Amino acid sequence: MADVARRAGVSTATVSRALTRPDQVNAKTRDMVRKIAQELGFRPNLIGRQLRTQAAHSLLILVQDLENPFYSELIKGAESVCRERQFSVMVGGTDGYEDVETLYAEQFLGGRVDGLILLTGHLPAGLSASLATQSPVVLVSEDNPELDLCAVLIDNPGWATRATAHLIAQGHRRIAHLCGPMTRIISPERREGYRRALATAGIAHDPQLEVPGDFSFESGREAVRQLLSLPEPPTAIFCANDESALGAIRAVQQAGLSVPGDISIIGFDDTKLAQFSDPPLTTVRQPRQQMGAAAADLVIGLIENGPAQRTRLLLDCQLIERGTVGPCPVPR
Amino acid sequence: MADVARRAGVSTATVSRALTRPDQVNAKTRDMVRKIAQELGFRPNLIGRQLRTQAAHSLLILVQDLENPFYSELIKGAESVCRERQFSVMVGGTDGYEDVETLYAEQFLGGRVDGLILLTGHLPAGLSASLATQSPVVLVSEDNPELDLCAVLIDNPGWATRATAHLIAQGHRRIAHLCGPMTRIISPERREGYRRALATAGIAHDPQLEVPGDFSFESGREAVRQLLSLPEPPTAIFCANDESALGAIRAVQQAGLSVPGDISIIGFDDTKLAQFSDPPLTTVRQPRQQMGAAAADLVIGLIENGPAQRTRLLLDCQLIERGTVGPCPVPR
DNA sequence: GATTCGAATGCAATCGATTGCAAGTTTCAA
DNA sequence: TTGAAACTTGCAATCGATTGCATTCGAATC
Structure with missing residues (x-):
């Protein structure tokens, strides 16, 4: 960034603004800075930005088993919403191991992600219930009545x-x-x-x-x-x-x-x-895609607007009749 | 961290060392600091750390289709290695969209992850070939002969x-x-x-x-x-x-x-x-698990030891005879 | 022509850790 | 007793962005 600033003959503050707050800088300066940034192939360091803004713009989805197709479609739903909202997604498969959960909890507590979507039905080891209830955390598919968390479920x-x-x-x-x-x-x-x-x-x-x-x-x-x-x-x-x-x-x-x-x-x-x-x-x-999408919407809402009242979404299912159910056979 | 330091009557430098370089601080101080950190529920901010150390200790796996069970097992293999090596994993499903690829490339270029495992057979839009060859990037399952990258493949x-x-x-x-x-x-x-x-x-x-x-x-x-x-x-x-x-x-x-x-x-x-x-x-x-594991090993190696010569791993498959192959029927 | 206002820009602090270097303290051998 | 070496610890710079506040400059108003 300093490079760009030097080359453009402005301060880093102006470079930053030219790239992220276009309306706050003179059109001519803005275009020049942007052109130079482009030429130099400048990419903002997301870590520097995140440290300053305290926002990772990213979610962590915790799953027991990544191989289970049930989950993958859910994840897809969540991903598509995140995409729209400019959030990135980290997916973690725990396989039910406590230490793996701890590792992921660390990611959250360490500020690497700012929200959590749990498909596991429980908090990861290492995250306390009291903290979780005040954080952007939602349960999906598997409820946990003891936890005072938002959830997206079916009946x-x-x-x-x-x-x-x-x-x-x-x-x-x-x-x-x-x-x-x-x-x-x-x-x-x-x-x-x-x-x-x-x-x-x-x-x-x-x-x-x-x-x-x-x-x-x-x-x-x-x-x-x-x-x-x-x-x-x-x-x-x-x-x-x-x-x-x-x-x-x-x-x-x-x-x-x-x-x-x-x-x-x-x-x-x-x-x-x-x-x-x-x-x-x-x-x-x-409605797996929807469930994932709803969950992502919920967490992002919590992130952007702060803790809210506990929301519980109950989505509708559907009976799909194919070929494995027929009338009861008459006894021989 | 400042809290812990104050409470322990030492500097933040000592707190940092007590937690990450145990041998560099006096046993008594170390234990005291650790106890206090524990009591206060202190979690190091990973972003601050990462900004300083310039290491995310994390990988990004790029996949076309998360729902495909072929990929999920590969991912599992990679995850297990990362787990051992204390790396975290971010999984991204691109569904083949260029703009999604760009988004993920940004994560890499922005330093959020320090290595890339590609199951897509091509570089994500936004990452230049010249940069990729000098970065910790490996291809898995799908080769791309035009790219001078490490790869884990089968014949x-x-x-x-x-x-x-x-x-x-x-x-x-x-x-x-x-x-x-x-x-x-x-x-x-x-x-x-x-x-x-x-x-x-x-x-x-x-x-x-x-x-x-x-x-x-x-x-x-x-x-x-x-x-x-x-x-x-x-x-x-x-x-x-x-x-x-x-x-x-x-x-x-x-x-x-x-x-x-x-x-x-x-x-x-x-x-x-x-x-x-x-x-x-x-x-x-x-050998999907193995392929994922080998890929993770490879990237982590590149991350830790810097760019190396192009490695290409060819893993062995196996013919599994079950019940769908029989002798050619005699013509009627 | 003086005054005010707003737009554009820069200065420097800040986010939260790590770490090179220096300073202070022990330990130990001569 | 005296250095020297080995430990401990703290100071302050650093990573790379963002942003509140001050400053500058030009335009508009009267």
Whole structure:
């Protein structure tokens, strides 16, 4: 910058203003400075600027698992908003390790980013709840009722109920639920929705039909093997996510049965995977792009206007009917 | 920091040293300072530090498409190395937009990150080739021969040859190739490998069997529809990636034919998807984690030791035999 | 022609750490 | 007892921008 100033015969103050506050300097000077800056290939040092302005203009998104396509689309949504608002994005995959979380918390506490979007459902180790509530931090997808934070969510119990009710509407009464990992708050929430739907329809709750799982393809296969060995197997399964639903479909087909002829299956999330099964998966679509975008809007708002009242956004889902749900087969 | 210094009755210089150069300060002072820093919840401002040391200790990974599982695993590999080496990672999805690339180039030029890992096969708009060659920048997965940069790659033609040869070894002679998008350098490379295998086996090259595609599921389906309408359809298909291979499998099965009974299919990449098809996909596995890790190692090396000679790492792949390749059916 | 006002510019402080150098203090051997 | 060497610590400059305040200059008003 000093170079540019010298070459242009002005002070660095004028150079700075010519580049960032065009209206504050004489048109002729401005153009000259800009031309020289251009020629010299001058790029402002963002660190110097940031130290002075105390604004990084950037967000950190924390994710458990980057590989999970569910998250990547969310991130995309957030990125597009950041792009518009001139924010840059840092994405961090924690894989659930505490020390990695600490590392990222450090980035935030150290002022490298000025806002946090958490897809993990909890604060990173190293960030205290009291500080977090006064900072630009929002939760997405996974709530944490104990934390007094802004959040962008869907109504998990509600849509799980809706999914289960869809099966009931097709005449199914013996309906299983493949749960997600209970460490994640969405899993009990979806299970709750399942139970509620059964109760509303007056169907007795059979604990044998509630199978533990961990969202993986393999856990879907395993669950179905288990369910098929029951004296009275279910005619429909509500899976807590898409990937495990694909596993379930596979296992059913490998047992020589048909989907949805013998067993109907419904998933949750509507990731890209849903279109890869045969038949394509009926599932609940979460508005992931929107969720990411809303979250980014929220954090940036907090950054620019300071702490606000706790906002909780509940976005709408949609039941996507494809080919894995059919009427309940008549007993042979 | 001034707070801590005051409270401890020492200068900020001593505080700084107590925290970052423990051996340079008296044990008693050090412990006292650290205790006080702890109590006050002091976090060093990374920006101040960075401005002084001129080191961000962080990398930027540039990707076209964050949603692509191929990339996410690569990123994971890079992240794990960065973690060990105490570097932080910023991930940017460009979606191919030039202005987004410029934005990220700015981050690099502005000193926010000190190294660049490019999964895009080209320099981001805004970064000149001459500057790039002297900077810590490496290409991964997609080469660019015109750029004099370090790179971590696989032998695409070689492994495409190997995949095709695998089909030939099963007796197939009428083998199609579903190409990738020609805008990406890996696509012609893989096609080249396919052609080479045919030539080696003395099989005439039939242009009709080389179908254009774009790596998508849909393009796989479309390609197979087209191939099956040929007077003499192929008995095997080498697909340029896994996702399009899944599409191909689906189309074959929907035409009432069997994989691999009637048509054998082989993919490329071995993403998670490969396990989701029925039968599971035979494909070429790229060591993605390793590639990411190697890339990170390389950039960090460049950062720490300054510009070095151009390094090009060629990592080994592996043919993963699952269930989609079988012997060539005898003509009816 | 004097006065006022506004626009354009520069000076110098500032953001929060790190670090070369100098000064002060111990330690230890001769 | 006296230096010399080894430790400790502090001073103040530094990284590269931004910005409040003062200054300068020209134009407009009366």
